[in-house]
Amino acid sequence: MTLSVAIAHGFPGFALDVVFDAPRGVTALFGRSGSGKTTVVNAVAGLLMPDRGQITAGGAVLFDRAAGVALPPHRRRLGYVFQDARLFPHLTVRQNLTYGRWFAPKGGVSLEAVVEMLGIGALLERYPVALSGGEKQRVAIGRALLSNPRLLLMDEPLAALDEARKAEILPWLERLRDGTDIPILYVSHAMAEVARLATTLVVMEGGRIRAAGPVAEVLADPGLAPVLGLREAGSILPARVAAHDADGLTRLETAAGSVWLPQVAAAVGSVVRIRIAAQDVILSRARPEGLSALNVLPATVAAVRMGDGPGALVRLSVGGDPLLVRITRRSAVALDLRDGVEVFAIVKSVSVAQADIGVM
Amino acid sequence: MTDWLSPTEWQAVALSLRVAFWATVISLPLGIWVAWLLARKEFPGKQVLNGLVHLPLILPPVVTGYLLLLTFGRRGYVGQYLDQWFGIVLAFRWTGAVLAAAVMAFPLMVRAIRLAFEAVDPKLEQAAGTLGASPVWVFATVTLPLILPGVLAGAVLAFAKAMGEFGATITFVSNIPGETQTLPSAIYAFLQVPGGDGQAFRLVIVSIAVAMGALIASEWIGRRVARRIGGLG
Numbered sequence: 001m002t003l004s005v006a007i008a009h010g011f012p013g014f015a016l017d018v019v020f021d022a023p024r025g026v027t028a029l030f031g032r033s034g035s036g037k038t039t040v041v042n043a044v045a046g047l048l049m050p051d052r053g054q055i056t057a058g059g060a061v062l063f064d065r066a067a068g069v070a071l072p073p074h075r076r077r078l079g080y081v082f083q084d085a086r087l088f089p090h091l092t093v094r095q096n097l098t099y100g101r102w103f104a105p106k107g108g109v110s111l112e113a114v115v116e117m118l119g120i121g122a123l124l125e126r127y128p129v130a131l132s133g134g135e136k137q138r139v140a141i142g143r144a145l146l147s148n149p150r151l152l153l154m155d156e157p158l159a160a161l162d163e164a165r166k167a168e169i170l171p172w173l174e175r176l177r178d179g180t181d182i183p184i185l186y187v188s189h190a191m192a193e194v195a196r197l198a199t200t201l202v203v204m205e206g207g208r209i210r211a212a213g214p215v216a217e218v219l220a221d222p223g224l225a226p227v228l229g230l231r232e233a234g235s236i237l238p239a240r241v242a243a244h245d246a247d248g249l250t251r252l253e254t255a256a257g258s259v260w261l262p263q264v265a266a267a268v269g270s271v272v273r274i275r276i277a278a279q280d281v282i283l284s285r286a287r288p289e290g291l292s293a294l295n296v297l298p299a300t301v302a303a304v305r306m307g308d309g310p311g312a313l314v315r316l317s318v319g320g321d322p323l324l325v326r327i328t329r330r331s332a333v334a335l336d337l338r339d340g341v342e343v344f345a346i347v348k349s350v351s352v353a354q355a356d357i358g359v360m
Numbered sequence: 361m362t363d364w365l366s367p368t369e370w371q372a373v374a375l376s377l378r379v380a381f382w383a384t385v386i387s388l389p390l391g392i393w394v395a396w397l398l399a400r401k402e403f404p405g406k407q408v409l410n411g412l413v414h415l416p417l418i419l420p421p422v423v424t425g426y427l428l429l430l431t432f433g434r435r436g437y438v439g440q441y442l443d444q445w446f447g448i449v450l451a452f453r454w455t456g457a458v459l460a461a462a463v464m465a466f467p468l469m470v471r472a473i474r475l476a477f478e479a480v481d482p483k484l485e486q487a488a489g490t491l492g493a494s495p496v497w498v499f500a501t502v503t504l505p506l507i508l509p510g511v512l513a514g515a516v517l518a519f520a521k522a523m524g525e526f527g528a529t530i531t532f533v534s535n536i537p538g539e540t541q542t543l544p545s546a547i548y549a550f551l552q553v554p555g556g557d558g559q560a561f562r563l564v565i566v567s568i569a570v571a572m573g574a575l576i577a578s579e580w581i582g583r584r585v586a587r588r589i590g591g592l593g
Contacts, residue, residue: 075492088484090505
């Protein structure tokens with residue numbers, strides 16, 4: 001099932017005009033506040049009526065201005081997970097979870113499966129007032145799932161939580177992404193979440209779509225880094241967990257060779273995605289000797305983009321996978337970096353934090 | 361209790377309970393609807409409706425009673441048609457006492473329920489909508505349970521007010537023993553007769569007992585509901 005959005009809407013002083021598809025997996029809608037993300041989600045949910053365009057989910061037409069179709073929110077069958085969990089205070093967790101079942105067509109996931117997937121079995125008979133913020137959000141996700149939705153809408157579901165709670169929920173969201181066929185439209189302005197969760201990335205700026213595509217491709221685009229935020233810029237590299245060494249390092253196999261990172265919380269054999277910040281990578285024309293950094297990957301320069309300031313962004317191909325590197329313009333010139341040049345990318349093991357590693 | 365109260369006194373107590381009960385029950389659905397309109401809707405004439413609802417609270421009760429007589433009396437603007445078409449007569453009947461008590465208690469009921477509506481987060485109702493609940497279902501399964509403490513408070517307040525209503529009742533339906541002589545009317549009547557203090561005092565005790573009982577019951581129910589929904593009542 002795919003969500004297709006093609007809408008235009010005018011506000012005083014702001015115009016929205018977007019066309020994109022959200023296939024199976026997590027489609028992250030990323031952009032600064034004021035870029036129009038929430039307007040898009042509200043239009044999909046039926047809380048806002050766009051001036052033009054149409055919205056379809058699978059075969060179902062949710063909105064078609066020309067044909068005069070505009071389903072009310074309660075007939076769109078979208079599971080909406082809000083920033084604030086919005087659990088019903090007068091119902092137990094179990095009653096909250098099954099609320100949407102009264103109205104949904106039969107089928108979809110079972111209560112048992114959702115409870116198991118989100119680890120909320122011990123909470124079922126409690127009232128929301130007795131739950132922590134993270135627990136509430138997990139119940140809210142389960143409640144949305146159990147309404148047998150055509151797709152899930154998540155509007156900054158982690159924004160109201162502290163870092164510890166975010167870290168607690170992210171693995172559940174990964175399980176959700178990998179455990180269902182329902183497309184998830186995930187609105188966020190936090191790059192770390194997007195890099196971990198998204199399969200497709202849609203970057204919005206000023207009411208328009210600046211870029212859209214598979215997350216690894218979009219993140220490694222040097223031209224987009226200024227939009228995504230230079231400090232946040234970075235790419236994701238897929239890798240397989242090969243071994244947990246006795247000294248606390250984990251060996252991972254990437255397409256271009258081995259990488260050692262501090263204790264990765266994943267079983268040997270599992271595939272993970274590592275987010276590597278562009279500013280944490282060093283480039284060298286020759287294979288470095290006598291270096292403390294453990295990770296040296298042979299790579300080819302795929303694109304160089306000189307910034308307006310002292311910086312430059314380089315997109316590498318590391319065994320076929322894209323890697324984004326941020327260096328100074330001076331270095332880019334000194335190393336004579338051009339398309340096709342062979343280099344070595346050096347990444348310090350400790351520069352990759354636990355939160356930067358997600359399930360693929 | 362029947363030994364302790366004379367038949368006339370007992371009649372007044374029973375009639376008052378009956379009048380207050382029906383006044384509360386009949387006005388409750390309308391009260392919820394009007395409170396919802398005032399809390400949630402914007403429409404032309406909202407201030408007029410608000411004023412009309414609250415008028416009985418500010419007007420002298422005797423004025424409200426007289427207006428009821430003008431409107432619902434046998435020759436009243438509405439009353440004559442009620443009589444001709446349906447054979448319903450309200451003036452000088454216990455049903456008229458119900459109407460008078462309901463009108464007088466209505467502002468208190470609406471106020472309590474309106475506050476409860478305003479305390480409900482519309483975001484919860486929106487969430488229920490995205491889960492597939494139509495507006496009617498949202499109201500029945502989310503809004504109504506959340507305003508329940510307010511509805512109970514409003515109902516008890518209205519009941520107590522209806523029990524004690526005097527001015528509008530005596531003006532509209534007079535003070536006929538067995539038909540329209542409610543508790544306050546009976547107390548008033550006994551006080552007009554030499555040596556009636558004793559009877560009046562017994563009825564005063566009954567009034568206090570009923571009022572206290574209603575208040576304690578509403579507190580108890582309210583607290584139970586509030587505990588269930590985590591102090592959000």
